[in-house]
Amino acid sequence: MKKLLFIGALALLWGGNALAQKSETDTDALFIKKIHDQALSDGRCYEWLSDLCRVAPGRLAGSPAAAAAVDYTRFVLDTLGLSKVWLQECKVPYWVRGDKEQVRIVNSKKMGSVDLRCLALGNSIGTGPQGLTAEVIEVRSLNEVDSLGRKGVEGKIVFYNRPMDPRLTNTFAAYGGAVDQRGAGAARAGKYGAVGILVRSMTNRIDTIPHTGAMSYTPDVKPIPAIAISTADAELLSSILKEETARVYMRSTSRMLPEQITHNVIGEIRGSEFPDEIILVGGHLDSWDVAGGAHDDGAGCVHAMDVLRVLQRVGYQPKRTLRCVLFANEENGLVGGRTYAKVSNEKGEFHLAAIESDRGGFTPRGFTVDAEETVFADKFKQISAWLPLLEAYGLYIRKGGSGADIGPLKSQKGVLIGFEPDSQRYFDFHHTPIDNMDGVNKRELELGTATIASLVYLLDKYGIK
């Protein structure tokens, strides 16, 4: 009988806990609805993104446009009544494109001479003002260049033409599977005496829009120039090469200038109970030099800023410190994120969580979670407990990478989170001249703000042990 009573008491206790938990879940669901209502009916991210793309298009790190972007976003943060807004100095590489680059198939038997739509790759050296002309050889991989060796490659232009795999439903996976050609293709071809490289643009679309992006050299190999051509032009060149040997003229005057000073832009609302536990929301302020940088990564910047504003507008008082960070240099150097982490470590700060939005302003699909190996399982479990609240909005929580700028914070053993919008359209715009406001849907962008703000609310309210 005593035992039964004990079990009865236990059941009541459980029941009570379950009820309390349920009511807390209801409170959270209501608050998350409130956040969504605010973001969708009175968000500012779309307006800010329009402004940013207009006042600071082509804001590659080190450029005057990047300085304009620092000014504009600092100005916006200053209007929000945060606890503190400041700039953090970063010394960044400064690459310039120079003249409009040229890639021309010369005197093909089939087609005559054909100009290809092209963009020099970021960090690439130029060809010299006269340009260069050489026979083109098409390859599908870095390994294929190794197999061809000096005999097959010397004196030639190597044309990397392995497409992104259309079967991968997440386009970032397809990008990851192809981008070694862009990043390391010049170093590999240069090793065997190639005089330049052409790279098929990183997109699943067949279109006439070239995609730029970062490449790098290795210290042991003489640099050679690298230019991307559009996928339609890559298909054309490939079809010509199936029938004849072809020579290509390429010209670019791109080059590195001396390092420049620019800034990470930071604003924070100081936490009322645990101010030393920082929850960071960030994006990167720099873009490539050829467009507004709307999706990459203006969207992430305005997400980060509007998350703070939306939480303010719904009257939320954070217990922890909420910090918006706009990183100065992601595209060609990662100096913004590295500088931020260095300063943070020197100050002995602790980032309980860092969320990066750097996958565009599309409809939210969920979050990917990362952390230092020894703490990952536990932290992932805690975050996953909130899934029911997010699933109501069609969102998932998965293991996965977070963001290039917040990666250096991993050693602080907080949790790193990547915001994942739908990926299908991202590589239509990524690193192209068409990454402008007309490719952004206002509601999709605003839903991003709401989604990230909802997770920040949960992180702040419950913490992560």
Place this chain on the structure above:
Amino acid sequence: MKKLLFIGALALLWGGNALAQKSETDTDALFIKKIHDQALSDGRCYEWLSDLCRVAPGRLAGSPAAAAAVDYTRFVLDTLGLSKVWLQECKVPYWVRGDKEQVRIVNSKKMGSVDLRCLALGNSIGTGPQGLTAEVIEVRSLNEVDSLGRKGVEGKIVFYNRPMDPRLTNTFAAYGGAVDQRGAGAARAGKYGAVGILVRSMTNRIDTIPHTGAMSYTPDVKPIPAIAISTADAELLSSILKEETARVYMRSTSRMLPEQITHNVIGEIRGSEFPDEIILVGGHLDSWDVAGGAHDDGAGCVHAMDVLRVLQRVGYQPKRTLRCVLFANEENGLVGGRTYAKVSNEKGEFHLAAIESDRGGFTPRGFTVDAEETVFADKFKQISAWLPLLEAYGLYIRKGGSGADIGPLKSQKGVLIGFEPDSQRYFDFHHTPIDNMDGVNKRELELGTATIASLVYLLDKYGIK
């Protein structure tokens, strides 16, 4: 001991079942991957949709363009080597827009005369060739018209200006909450002697693009003309009305012509084991008269056609009959769906399942499931059991409506399923002159084919009891 042995045997049995089930799930997962690979690397839906928008734009039921759409899609189905392809006659209403319609604010003190961007609503009568001019009164609802009564409304143009609610994350819910103004606004205003109505376009965007769509009259009320104006123009008119009374000139020569004969287009692969159990995949072939009808509902048509083709290409032999139905008249009459159901019932057919795609060619989010009340719970449970296979692709299965064209099949007590793509951009295009191919992303469209084909595979393989 015997008991322990028994439990042991039971455990083995369970374990065996679980293993068998697991291996079947793995087989299904692999097959669904195969379907996705096929749709994403060798789909035809995008090419077919380009063709359909080019050869039969503005294919409102009864129009010559609708006949061209019947010809084109029948031609495509004929190339697929199906068991049977046929046309089903439908007698449809035939409404024509007539001259470019006009809505003009006349001699406003603030703005002078201003032409508004407008489209007559489908089924509306015209104003007569001279047009009409009257004072405008703005309302937010049908009820407000009732409150104003004859005294407030007689002789005036009633301007319905309640926006779609931006806080609703599913835009179809917001549409459902506003579209009564378009559908029933003229009948309500006409009841109290109004001479015409203007309706704010059905979209969350503030832009200059008018949205047409169906309206209807009631037999007891004298018809009055109805024209939609763009949201930007609705905001302008509203701002003028806050400061002064305003008069508007409206002119339209739209009218109903005699009914026409057109056709549902149908193709099927006959089932090898249960040919009398039909699984239907459909969309509607008609569109409004002002654009290509890419998202509404060319996308649904090419989804339906490519689902059959993709399943063929991966070598799937259906046990049940898979039928693609392109309905002739959804937009202004629903004759296509009603005719199809009537003939089907007369033949004593049974649709085990019917899936409609009529929410655009955007990234798939999931399915909504409906069925006759007495059988719903059981069927929903069976379909929900497949959720893990679909969740891997970020898809949900929820209770909800299916599609206007398949709705009349409900009495056959099969399961009715709506395909739900992401809804954020749909009402940027819906019923507008910009619903063309340039608003369609190839991968998003192809993922729709893959998603629907995956569910058809499961429905066919396992059936629904």
